[in-house]
Amino acid sequence: MPLLEVEDVSKAFRGLRAVEGVTFGVEGHTITALIGPNGAGKTTLFNLIAGAYRPDRGQIRLRGKAISGLAPHRVCAAGIGRTFQLVKPFAGMSVLDNAIVGALAGERTIAGARTRALAVLERLGLSAKAHLAASRLTLADRRRLEVARALATRPSLLLLDEMMAGLRPTEIDELVGVLRNVQREEAVTILLTEHVMRAVMALADQIVVLHHGQVIARGEPAAIVRDPAVLECYLGEDAIEESTKDETKDEIMTAPVT
Amino acid sequence: MSAGRRRLALSGAVAIALLILPLVGNNYLVSVATLALFLAYAGQAWNVMMGFAGQLSLGHSLYVGLGAYASAGLFVHFGIGPWAGVWLAVAICSLAGAFIGFLAFRLRIAGVQLSLLTIAFAELARIGFDHLDWLGGPGGLFLPVSERSHVDLLAFRGPPGTYYYAILLLTAGALALCAFLLRRRPGYYWRAIREDEVAAQALGIDTFRWKMFAVVLSSAMTAVAGVFFAFYNNSLFPEQSFSFGRSIEIMLGPVIGGLGTLFGPIIGAVALVLLGDGTTELLAKTGVDLPGIRQAVHGVLLLLVTIYMPNGLWPPLARVLGFEPRRL
Numbered sequence: 001m002p003l004l005e006v007e008d009v010s011k012a013f014r015g016l017r018a019v020e021g022v023t024f025g026v027e028g029h030t031i032t033a034l035i036g037p038n039g040a041g042k043t044t045l046f047n048l049i050a051g052a053y054r055p056d057r058g059q060i061r062l063r064g065k066a067i068s069g070l071a072p073h074r075v076c077a078a079g080i081g082r083t084f085q086l087v088k089p090f091a092g093m094s095v096l097d098n099a100i101v102g103a104l105a106g107e108r109t110i111a112g113a114r115t116r117a118l119a120v121l122e123r124l125g126l127s128a129k130a131h132l133a134a135s136r137l138t139l140a141d142r143r144r145l146e147v148a149r150a151l152a153t154r155p156s157l158l159l160l161d162e163m164m165a166g167l168r169p170t171e172i173d174e175l176v177g178v179l180r181n182v183q184r185e186e187a188v189t190i191l192l193t194e195h196v197m198r199a200v201m202a203l204a205d206q207i208v209v210l211h212h213g214q215v216i217a218r219g220e221p222a223a224i225v226r227d228p229a230v231l232e233c234y235l236g237e238d239a240i241e242e243s244t245k246d247e248t249k250d251e252i253m254t255a256p257v258t
Numbered sequence: 259m260s261a262g263r264r265r266l267a268l269s270g271a272v273a274i275a276l277l278i279l280p281l282v283g284n285n286y287l288v289s290v291a292t293l294a295l296f297l298a299y300a301g302q303a304w305n306v307m308m309g310f311a312g313q314l315s316l317g318h319s320l321y322v323g324l325g326a327y328a329s330a331g332l333f334v335h336f337g338i339g340p341w342a343g344v345w346l347a348v349a350i351c352s353l354a355g356a357f358i359g360f361l362a363f364r365l366r367i368a369g370v371q372l373s374l375l376t377i378a379f380a381e382l383a384r385i386g387f388d389h390l391d392w393l394g395g396p397g398g399l400f401l402p403v404s405e406r407s408h409v410d411l412l413a414f415r416g417p418p419g420t421y422y423y424a425i426l427l428l429t430a431g432a433l434a435l436c437a438f439l440l441r442r443r444p445g446y447y448w449r450a451i452r453e454d455e456v457a458a459q460a461l462g463i464d465t466f467r468w469k470m471f472a473v474v475l476s477s478a479m480t481a482v483a484g485v486f487f488a489f490y491n492n493s494l495f496p497e498q499s500f501s502f503g504r505s506i507e508i509m510l511g512p513v514i515g516g517l518g519t520l521f522g523p524i525i526g527a528v529a530l531v532l533l534g535d536g537t538t539e540l541l542a543k544t545g546v547d548l549p550g551i552r553q554a555v556h557g558v559l560l561l562l563v564t565i566y567m568p569n570g571l572w573p574p575l576a577r578v579l580g581f582e583p584r585r586l
Contacts, residue, residue: 050460076462084460090453092518101450104443105462153462 003028009058018044020213031190033200036210042193050082051075081150082159087142089134096130102152124148140171160192261580280419288418294531295425301511301523302432303479309518311472312452317376318508321351321477323499325484340414347481355477384500401492414489516570
């Protein structure tokens with residue numbers, strides 16, 4: 001049984017069908033990437049899983065237990081940690097205190113939460129900045145802090161929303177390494193949305209492609225980048241006709257986005 | 259001298275000065291110090307809601323008034339003293355706070371709208387008590403004042419020093435309670451909610467529950483200030499008990515001293531009273547009587563602090579004195 005099951009989930013906003021009959025599963029201890037053009041419904045789907053929205057139809061289950069419609073803090077308690085595309089650090093608090101807030105979800109004492117928070121900051125490479133105010137971090141470090149905070153709650157599933165947006169290529173490569181490490185060492189499952197294909201290709205075991213709110217393809221990365229439907233939605237029909245050689249497609253899909 | 263010893267020496271000196279103040283000072287000094295501590299205590303209570311949890315109340319006079327009238331009503335009509343009355347006051351104010359909090363947080367009223375709601379309830383109480391003849395109505399409710407020379411702790415009656423020590427004890431207690439809570443789960447969760455409520459929810463915090471806790475604790479603490487106010491003043495009028503001006507006066511201390519800090523409300527209240535009443539007294543000595551000079555001084559102080567010390571008086575002062583600034 002997959003860790004996360006999304007079954008026939010739909011959500012509309014005033015008639016706009018943001019997510020339409022989406023079904024997919026995420027196996028435990030894997031990294032799944034949710035990709036698609038802007039407006040494909042990725043963030044809506046994320047918010048449905050994280051409990052920020054209630055689905056109009058369909059079921060979302062974590063380890064077989066229905067979580068759709070639960071309030072965000074209950075979804076967290078059920079075992080899902082999330083980050084935000086527009087980072088939301090507790091700016092007036094120290095980096096360590098930010099992580100302690102997350103760790104308190106799973107720890108009864110402040111001392112226990114502090115130990116957990118320090119371990120998580122170490123994992124994310126933020127130990128040296130533990131006593132800085134979160135407001136003084138760079139964007140790349142704020143993204144790391146988002147992961148640290150969510151990870152501190154000891155989730156079984158980590159939702160990462162556009163972690164790489166706005167980062168420099170070197171920062172992206174560093175963060176990819178950190179996330180691989182996190183997934184392995186913390187034995188956590190990751191579902192991420194991402195526009196930066198280089199990061200997706202480096203991280204994902206499985207890719208789910210969303211277009212106009214529907215799943216148009218899912219599978220291993222190598223298969224996805226050769227899928228005609230995917231290429232069409234990303235590049236338009238003309239591109240497929242022109243790019244007869246496989247290398248060209250590979251280059252388009254895996255080149256760093258700058 | 260090490261920083262730790264200097265802190266200890268300084269704290270000790272302040273504590274001793276506060277303890278012997280009624281023995282060495284005249285009645286005027288004691289009354290000014292009592293006023294400062296009253297504002298420090300009420301400011302500490304307000305700070306729990308706004309400074310820690312980020313929920314702005316502009317109507318804290320509601321809880322001062324309700325607490326005052328509850329205990330005074332019991333005393334005047336049934337002869338029940340403040341030690342029993344304070345529990346009724348705390349119960350009534352907790353319920354009022356819970357009601358307003360529930361209404362606001364369930365209907366997702368936040369920010370400016372929440373502040374307006376708190377003003378509305380204070381105004382509602384002011385008008386309501388004007389029509390409550392059993393508690394004196396607009397003509398006022400007066401507590402019988404007996405012999406003031408000996409201390410009667412049971413009825414909370416005595417010379418000015420009695421009230422001074424009572425409010426000093428309350429302020430110290432509130433400080434200790436806040437210091438305790440800040441270092442524990444409530445402190446972390448309140449500050450997280452203050453900084454970003456959506457992120458707090460995503461980290462498993464039931465923000466409704468913790469905001470309710472802040473509001474109820476804040477109103478319950480303010481209720482005790484109301485009981486003190488009733489037995490210190492001995493006369494209550496709806497017009498002044500529930501006045502918007504008092505709500506502003508309560509929040510000025512923490513804002514000037516340092517929002518969300520432990521010592522800010524105390525430092526701010528002392529600065530307000532020293533400068534406000536000091537100027538008034540100084541002008542009176544030179545024969546000038548300027549009505550409203552106190553409020554004008556408060557306004558200027560607020561302006562200067564906002565421009566030059568946006569985090570309040572305490573954080574920079576704490577650095578100078580060698581204390582860690584606790585902007586938590």
